[in-house]
Amino acid sequence: MNNRDEPANAVPRRAVLAGLAVLAGAAACSGGPVGPRRLRIASSAGDLGAGLADLVNRHLRDVEASVVTPMASAGTVDLIARGEAEIGLSQTDLLGVDASVTALARVYDDLLHLVVPADHPITTVDDLRGRRVSVGETGSGTAVTAGRLLAAAGLTAGAYVRSERSLDNATAALTRGDLDAFFFSGGLPVARIRELSARTRIRIVDLSGWAGALRSTYSDVYVVRNVPTSTYQAPPSATIADATLLLASASLPDALAYDVTRLLLERRDVLAVAHPALEALDVRSAAATMPAPLHPGAARYYRSVKP
Structure with missing residues (x-):
């Protein structure tokens, strides 16, 4: 029987309240509104x-x-x-x-850069013997690729003075003369290396001859990529790269x-x-x-x- 104050087709107040209680309970169980x-x-x-x-x-x-x-x-x-x-x-x-x-x-392609001062006698990987070399930060992609290259070239850690520097640290050390060479892996152009080349003359050592050794020993992902003169205002070279x-x-x-x-x-x-x-x-x-x-x-x- 309907309440006298309610229209005949009205939803009973008790049913409305019950429905709201069910919705509130469902929201509570679901943790409330879904966030981003x-x-x-x-x-x-x-x-x-x-x-x-x-x-x-x-x-x-x-x-x-x-x-x-x-x-x-x-x-x-x-x-x-x-x-x-x-x-x-x-x-x-x-x-x-x-x-x-x-x-x-x-x-993009990640190119392994071996950066040296333009007037430095390092022209090959073997020339790193006895030199002060940064191989990149510990555990970084640079350190992995550089480590594989040096192993393929037969350069153990004792064959050179090894350090593991960030790119910022390595560029500063090279500028001060505290470092002879550093490795860094990145897409062309690497902004920090370009900035370095604007302050001092550098060379990118050609590493392209090691692509085959790395492919056969580690992975077939390695390819050869060119580094044009316009990239760092340095002599053109080629190096190993992976994506x-x-x-x-x-x-x-x-x-x-x-x-x-x-x-x-x-x-x-x-x-x-x-x-x-x-x-x-x-x-x-x-x-x-x-x-x-x-x-x-x-x-x-x-x-x-x-x-």
């Missing part, structure tokens, strides 16, 4: 991770991106595999076989993987202001991520823009 999706980007200092995070935060709704700095770039794969980062940057020669790690894009990939967890939602890949390609001009190596990025080169398989969301993006 977290996107942690594993990226070493100076890499493009911070720029990518900024793009994501400005252009992707309901996504909150931040940068996670690994102990060294060699730790990127581990961070993703352990679920401590969703995406990250890594050289291909640091990859192992892990089904939980896929790729969104091949971003840097934007990796992703296989569990990253397809839609988010699609959007991040799209953003990287569509806004590469913004990223290239700070990272000129991205000027060469295009859809065809970006999709070539082997030995890491493409994430399905990234593969869908490349199919959607295939010429």
Whole structure:
């Protein structure tokens, strides 16, 4: 029987209150409103991770991106595999076989630089014997590649005066005369090395002859790339290189993987202001991520823009 003050077709007040109680209980059980999706980007200092995070935060709704700095770039794969980062940057020669790690894009080629003063007699890897040499920060991609090169050349740690410096530290030490040579792996041009070349004359030692040894001993990812005179106002040379990939967890939602890949390609001009190596990025080169398989969301993006 209806309350006298209620229309005949009104929902009873008791039923309304019961329904609100059910909705409140459901919200409490679900933890309340759903917040933005977290996107942690594993990226070493100076890499493009911070720029990518900024793009994501400005252009992707309901996504909150931040940068996670690994102990060294060699730790990127581990961070993703352990679920401590969703995406990250890594050289291909640091990859192992892990089904939980896929790729969104091949971003640029990492060239191994062996930098010496222009008037220094070091012209080959063997000339490093007895010299003061920085092989890059401990555990970094530079240290891995340089270590493999030196081992292939038969230079053990005792054959030269070894240090493990950051790029900033190494360029400053070379300028002061406290260092004879340093290694650094990065896309052309490396901003800090270009700045160094503007202050003092340098040379990039030719390492191209070691590509075959590294391919046969370690990995077939190594290729030869040229360093033109215009890059550092230094004599032209060639060196070994491998690709840097934007990796992703296989569990990253397809839609988010699609959007991040799209953003990287569509806004590469913004990223290239700070990272000129991205000027060469295009859809065809970006999709070539082997030995890491493409994430399905990234593969869908490349199919959607295939010429």
